[in-house]
Amino acid sequence: IPREQWGGDQVKPREAPSYGDVQLAFVHHTVSANDYAPEDSAGIVLAMAKYHRDTNGWNDLGYNFVVDKYGQVFEGRAGGVDQPVIGAQAQGYNSHSTGIANIGDYSGVQQTPAALDAMAKLIAWKLPLHGAPVEGEVTITSAGGDLNRYKSGTPVRFQRISGHRDGDSTACPGDALYAQLPELRRRTAAIAPAVAAAAVRLTMAPLEAEAVRYGEDVRVGGALVRSDGGAVAGQRVLVQKQGRSGSWTTVARAQTDGDGAWTAAVAWKAAGKLRARAAVPGAAVAVTAPVALGMLPxxxxxxxxxxxxxxxxxxxxxxxxxxxxxxxxxxxxxxxxxxxxxxxxxxxxxxxxxxxxxxxxxxxxxxxxxxxxxxxxxxxxxxxxxxxxRPGRPLQPAGPDGGASATPAPSTGGVSPG
CATH class of the missing domain: 2.60.40.10 (Immunoglobulins)
Incomplete structure (x- = not known):
């Protein structure tokens, strides 16, 4: 259910979304009432979004997706359900995960089969879309935070489908729902497609300089080709810059031409790292290696x-x-x-x-x-x-015409300061 159908247009994000990658899914519960009707869910999502933005001061709704007990799936944070939008749902791991919240309190009550099926279908689509399997474990480096169970820089192993409590100091998603995660993993694995191999290759040409002057445009470009060498034409390529928090924000967009080539310009006002990213339908997401670029005042x-x-x-x-x-x-x-x-x-x-x-x-x-x-x-x-x-001497010496003349610079004026 897209944002416009639950009132998301009433909760405009404070800033443009940031993008990372998706290597696992965190399951949450909202710790709210369980006795709601299916027609109530949209209003619950809207109220939650307003609270996250206006009271918590967050950019937008914290969760990427919201599921109700009837199996309805709502689009959460803005930025595209098919994109690796960074949410505010698992402190220290937001840049590498997607977050799914269950409306209700599942501390002592289990989630419904309809909701489990809805989450299984969602995760079976979302993780492979970003090149991640739905089974097994993955190691994520903690970014820390006061709610995090692990110090910044600590490698943490997670199940591909984990509960919020696995990474942060919280009881979320409730004891009852947490006990259902093995069943959710089983259902997801039963319907998930095999993760596509790297069927496409995205390149970004080396930058012309190690640093550019403030405000100048950085020209970037490259190519997007299939494993057989064929060009991928008409595909959107995102040029992204890494922020201080480690998240990636799109700073320019390009589209590949008939030869798969793409170019873009980025106004450069701070040093950082650049990368290119392309999500080609039917293939794993392609991302270039980050390239550092300095800024000259x-x-x-x-x-x-x-x-x-x-x-x-x-x-x-x-x-x-x-x-x-x-x-x-x-x-x-x-x-x-x-x-x-x-x-x-x-x-x-x-x-x-x-x-x-x-x-x-x-x-x-x-x-x-x-x-x-x-x-x-x-x-x-x-x-x-x-x-x-010297005091007492004329401030301006007399020139040939009797007027004042400026002091000329010596011939060695270009000597570097010693």
Whole structure:
């Protein structure tokens, strides 16, 4: 039963869905009343979705699917029932699982045969769709969390069909339903198709650089072919980026052409990993190996003036993207073409603009070099030259026409800061 039929359009997700992979299914119960009619179920799902989003502050309904005791199956979290949508249903394992909630409290009451059959059919479709078998065990690395039974980084072995309590500190899905999981596994295995072999191969060409400037487009592309070498045309390819939590979010979409080739552009504003993903009907989901790409900050700066009185400050203004502290390296010329470090002035920008006051204590020519970012991925603006003039002397020297002239940059002005 799609979202629009239970009122999902009234509970818009806070953000676009994130995608991971599906290696197992977690079974839950909602710990709510069991005496409901079939026509009540849609309203129960809607109320639960509103509670998860508005009270818990989650992005959307936590479960990927919801099943009632009559065997009705409801679409849960938005993003596509055929997609590996990351829910909020099994802390520490959401990126690698799908979650199925049973309406009711099954601590002391067993779930109905109709509901078990509905779950079996759902899991027998969902897991093989993502290349996972319905039988046996799988090892998932815990991402931790205050509700998790295992510390972050711990390898945990699960049945392909597990109860919520197997991974987190909870009684869910209730003792009675948990005792029915072996029967659910049996029913699922009896109807599940064999997992498709890797019948397609998805490639992503190597990136042209290890890092790109902030805001620039990253061009990615590759090909999607069958095991016999034939092209897969007209297939959607998702370009995904990994977030800090480890989940994958779609950042661009492409479609393969007649030769199976695909291309996409991603506006790059933070370092991370990219991968491509394609779900081809009748074949296992194809995913490329992640590729890391760095981000180079963009920094521009200018000095308000080229001459100041010694003992006063030169003002350096500019912009930096992304917003990050800017360090101005201050150097004073000790002999023609050679500068000696005097100090560093650090300033925090407001939004993307910054203004740094640099005190020039002694007379002489100073080189001011704004930088930002880590040493490995730093950005450096062009060096600025400002002369500090002794008190009592003209601030601007007389030019050939009697006017003022700016201090020229020395020929060695391009020397890197020492």
């Amino acid at each position: 963009v920094l521009a700066a200018a000095a308000k003036t080229t001459r100041v009185r010694a003992g006063r400050s030169a003002v350096v203004r500019g912009t930096v993207r992304p917003v990050a502290p800017v360090r101005v390296l201050v150097e004073r010329e000790v002999r023609p073409g050679r500068f000696q470090r005097v100090g560093v002035v650090t300033v925090k920008p407001k939004r993307s603009a910054f203004s740094a006051k640099v005190k020039l204590s002694k007379p002489g020519l100073y080189r001011l070099t704004p930088t930002t970012g880590s040493s490995a991925k730093a950005a450096k603006a062009a060096a600025l030259f400002v002369r500090a003039v």
